[in-house]
Amino acid sequence: MSHTIPSLWAATARPPLTLPPPEGDMRADVAIIGAGYTGLAAALSLCRGGASVIVLDTQAPGFGASGRNGGQVIPGIKIDPDEIDTVFGEATTEFVGKTAETTFALIEAEGIDCEASRDGWVQGSVKRAHLGLLERRVRQWQTRGADVDLLTRDEVRAHTGTAIFEGGWLDRRAGRLHPLNYATGLAQAALAQGADIRVGAAATLLAREGQGWRVSLANGASVLAGQVIVATNGYSGALFPKLRASLVPAGSFQVATAPLPDALLQQILPGRCVVSDTRRVGNYFRIGPENRLMMGGRGTFSDTPADAAYARLIGNLHRIFPETRGLPITYRWTGRVAMTADHLPHVHQPLPGLTMAAGYNGRGVALSSALGTAIGGHLLDGAQPLPFRFTDIRPLPVHALHPVYATLAIWYYRLCDALET
Numbered sequence: 051m052s053h054t055i056p057s058l059w060a061a062t063a064r065p066p067l068t069l070p071p072p073e074g075d076m077r078a079d080v081a082i083i084g085a086g087y088t089g090l091a092a093a094l095s096l097c098r099g100g101a102s103v104i105v106l107d108t109q110a111p112g113f114g115a116s117g118r119n120g121g122q123v124i125p126g127i128k129i130d131p132d133e134i135d136t137v138f139g140e141a142t143t144e145f146v147g148k149t150a151e152t153t154f155a156l157i158e159a160e161g162i163d164c165e166a167s168r169d170g171w172v173q174g175s176v177k178r179a180h181l182g183l184l185e186r187r188v189r190q191w192q193t194r195g196a197d198v199d200l201l202t203r204d205e206v207r208a209h210t211g212t213a214i215f216e217g218g219w220l221d222r223r224a225g226r227l228h229p230l231n232y233a234t235g236l237a238q239a240a241l242a243q244g245a246d247i248r249v250g251a252a253a254t255l256l257a258r259e260g261q262g263w264r265v266s267l268a269n270g271a272s273v274l275a276g277q278v279i280v281a282t283n284g285y286s287g288a289l290f291p292k293l294r295a296s297l298v299p300a301g302s303f304q305v306a307t308a309p310l311p312d313a314l315l316q317q318i319l320p321g322r323c324v325v326s327d328t329r330r331v332g333n334y335f336r337i338g339p340e341n342r343l344m345m346g347g348r349g350t351f352s353d354t355p356a357d358a359a360y361a362r363l364i365g366n367l368h369r370i371f372p373e374t375r376g377l378p379i380t381y382r383w384t385g386r387v388a389m390t391a392d393h394l395p396h397v398h399q400p401l402p403g404l405t406m407a408a409g410y411n412g413r414g415v416a417l418s419s420a421l422g423t424a425i426g427g428h429l430l431d432g433a434q435p436l437p438f439r440f441t442d443i444r445p446l447p448v449h450a451l452h453p454v455y456a457t458l459a460i461w462y463y464r465l466c467d468a469l470e471t
């Protein structure tokens with residue numbers, strides 16, 4: 051998969067941290083593989099609880115989805131509250147309803163400088179057929195006390211600056227941030243609490259040793275730890291093949307325009323909410339750093355042709371905001387979203403002392419922050435419940451063919467989207 055760097059985030063981020071590589075035989079209470087939000091939030095909560103932690107990544111914190119995403123901090127998961135109650139229980143619904151709040155509170159408590167702002171999320175629908183679904187979604191969240199409202203066609207237009215939506219809803223719990231600065235800030239906060247973050251060598255082997263685990267690294271170093279958290283998500287590789295086979299790493303593509311002139315800034319997203327739509331393969335957009343309009347969307351699951359994915363995205367941008375047609379597209383980049391077959395996040399503990407969380411299905415900024423924190427708390431004190439029960443890892447059939455069948459799935463979803471009114 052190609053990762054066009056620098057992204058808008060990399061170009062506008064604080065300098066990356068200088069972190070040492072893993073060396074020799076290291077020891078910690080907990081080894082965490084993956085320095086994205088899941089791993090870093092877990093590290094922070096474990097260190098705050100007095101555990102010694104080593105975080106391992108092949109690259110700098112935020113190299114994965116955490117440094118490339120749309121920076122939309124949205125609570126909830128892909129299913130609605132009544133269904134979450136049924137599938138997981140009411141405590142999970144309460145947890146996922148508060149993930150944005152938890153994330154913003156964490157940022158404030160740690161003083162992380164990442165342009166965090168709670169201006170809300172509008173989910174718009176270009177399909178009249180989806181309006182009933184949105185009404186139910188809003189009613190279910192309102193029943194649970196969430197600060198959300200249904201929006202008319204005109205109200206969505208006033209919030210977004212585009213007339214493409216038939217209706218929508220506003221979730222005031224949500225907001226936005228600079229994802230790479232957030233990842234770097236989380237890493238700094240974890241370091242300040244005593245975490246040891248090591249970069250530059252992949253974890254290649256996990257082996258049981260005594261009551262704990264030995265993590266072997268590509269440069270010959272190793273870590274012996276009582277507990278291991280695998281937080282590699284959409285970037286999961288050969289380290290734990292079964293986990294990788296349970297996920298489809300879908301390409302999500304983004305572009306950013308040149309800075310918007312003042313007149314357009316007053317017209318497009320005037321309240322600076324973040325936006326996505328209800329289609330199965332829809333778009334998401336926001337104003338980013340330097341007042342650039344950013345738009346993202348799912349490409350085919352295979353890598354190629356990336357140019358076709360960008361062309362489609364730019365076509366959508368110009369269809370949604372025709373007034374931006376003359377503006378150059380200055381940045382384009384991509385990253386991997388970890389999809390699951392049931393569209394739900396998965397938390398696994400396949401063996402004692404080995405915990406994994408993955409599969410946020412493109413709704414992971416707030417969820418990974420809150421879930422990583424919860425996993426840290428749970429490992430410190432088994433009595434602290436996790437918001438999601440452990441499930442078996444279920445490899446997808448013929449996973450090696452995922453670029454093929456998942457591309458077919460995208461075409462199928464696009465067809466379904468097109469057929470709906």
Ligand SMILES: Cc1cc2nc3c(=O)[nH]c(=O)nc-3n(C[C@H](O)[C@H](O)[C@H](O)COP(=O)(O)OP(=O)(O)OC[C@H]3O[C@@H](n4cnc5c(N)ncnc54)[C@H](O)[C@@H]3O)c2cc1C
Pocket residue numbers: 083084085086087088089106107108109110111112113114115116117118119120121122123124251252253254281282283284285286287289302303304346384385386387407408410411412413414415416417418
């Ligand atoms: C383009 C894009 C846009 C998105 N937009 C949004 C959005 O606007 N809102 C939202 O809520 N969600 C969004 N998401 C999803 C969100 O970014 C992710 O769910 C979240 O960042 C996942 O964090 P994570 O820590 O679990 O995984 P990641 O951030 O992907 O971290 C995994 C890390 O594991 C490391 N790793 C992998 N294997 C090894 C190994 N063997 N040894 C050492 N290190 C290893 C990788 O280098 C990587 O740093 C988006 C995702 C993408 C890609």
